[in-house]
Amino acid sequence: MYGPGKxxxxxxxxxxxxxxxxxxxxxxxxxxxTPAVDAPAPEESAPSxxxxxxxxxxxxxxxxxxxxxxxxxxQPPAGREVMAETGDAAVDAQARPCPPGMPMGPYVPPxxxxxxxEPQGPELARAYxxxxxxxxxxxxxxxxxxGTLFPELYRPYNH
Amino acid sequence: MDNQAxxxxxxxxxxxxxxxxxxxxxxxxxxxxxxxxxxxxxxxLVQCVRTYEEACGPLLNYGYSPAGKAPRWLWAETPWxxxxxx
Numbered sequence: 478m479y480g481p482g483k484x485x486x487x488x489x490x491x492x493x494x495x496x497x498x499x500x501x502x503x504x505x506x507x508x509x510x511t512p513a514v515d516a517p518a519p520e521e522s523a524p525s526x527x528x529x530x531x532x533x534x535x536x537x538x539x540x541x542x543x544x545x546x547x548x549x550x551x552q553p554p555a556g557r558e559v560m561a562e563t564g565d566a567a568v569d570a571q572a573r574p575c576p577p578g579m580p581m582g583p584y585v586p587p588x589x590x591x592x593x594x595e596p597q598g599p600e601l602a603r604a605y606x607x608x609x610x611x612x613x614x615x616x617x618x619x620x621x622x623x624g625t626l627f628p629e630l631y632r633p634y635n636h
Numbered sequence: 637m638d639n640q641a642x643x644x645x646x647x648x649x650x651x652x653x654x655x656x657x658x659x660x661x662x663x664x665x666x667x668x669x670x671x672x673x674x675x676x677x678x679x680x681l682v683q684c685v686r687t688y689e690e691a692c693g694p695l696l697n698y699g700y701s702p703a704g705k706a707p708r709w710l711w712a713e714t715p716w717x718x719x720x721x722x
Contacts (some may be wrong), residue, residue: 611660611670617649626656 640715641722643688650681697715 613628620626623633657674664670686694693710694701704710 496657518649609660611664611667617653618644620656621649626653627660 638721640692640722642719643692645722647681647684647688650677650684653677654681666671689690 607626609629612624614620615623615628615631623631625631654674654677657670657677660670661674663668667694673693685701689701689704693704693706693714
């Protein structure tokens with residue numbers, strides 16, 4: 478879709494997040510990624526901005542090529558055409574035909590604008606709570622005094 | 637500390653243990669050891685409450701405690717929580 482001298486056929490909103498941009502999926506065939514509006518996008522034509530971040534960065538320059546009026550006029554009205562290059566079904570479902578005068582192609586934020594650089598293969602934080610196991614307990618008087626029956630939960634403030 | 641206050645403290649202690657075991661059983665409903673301990677604490681708590689009410693009057697009103705064997709209504713005469721000297 479982003480070949481040299483070619484403009485993307487359609488425009489979508491909301492913009493594709495950077496996370497989905499960096500999904501490592503094979504590049505879609507530029508000619509096969511134009512399904513009809515009411516037809517679900519085939520899986521093989523779904524992947525979008527693909528490849529490594531460096532490749533995506535290289536593509537950013539093509540996302541908004543210089544205005545070429547003659548080429549823009551060759552563009553079909555895009556009434557029944559949606560973009561299928563995001564690979565995100567939710568985004569595909571909300572794809573809209575490009576209004577006149579709007580920039581073509583999915584919105585790609587400039588690199589480093591939203592989030593700082595990340596290491597290779599970052600993972601989101603994970604929270605866990607270990608299951609409590611029953612063991613020795615305080616006696617009732619001590620439990621009432623300490624505020625818990627379970628010694629493993631006794632954490633007084635130090636002040 | 638008089639005998640009434642000691643009985644009330646024992647009731648509070650057992651109530652607190654029951655609450656703690658209750659919370660533990662909420663997340664460990666099949667723990668037989670804790671179930672048995674909870675039932676044991678419940679029995680002791682009921683016994684302590686019964687002993688206290690027979691000696692000092694009802695702990696609860698509106699039908700949750702018996703009036704007792706005293707020939708008069710003791711609810712208004714028993715101390716309020718802030719009047720108990722521990």
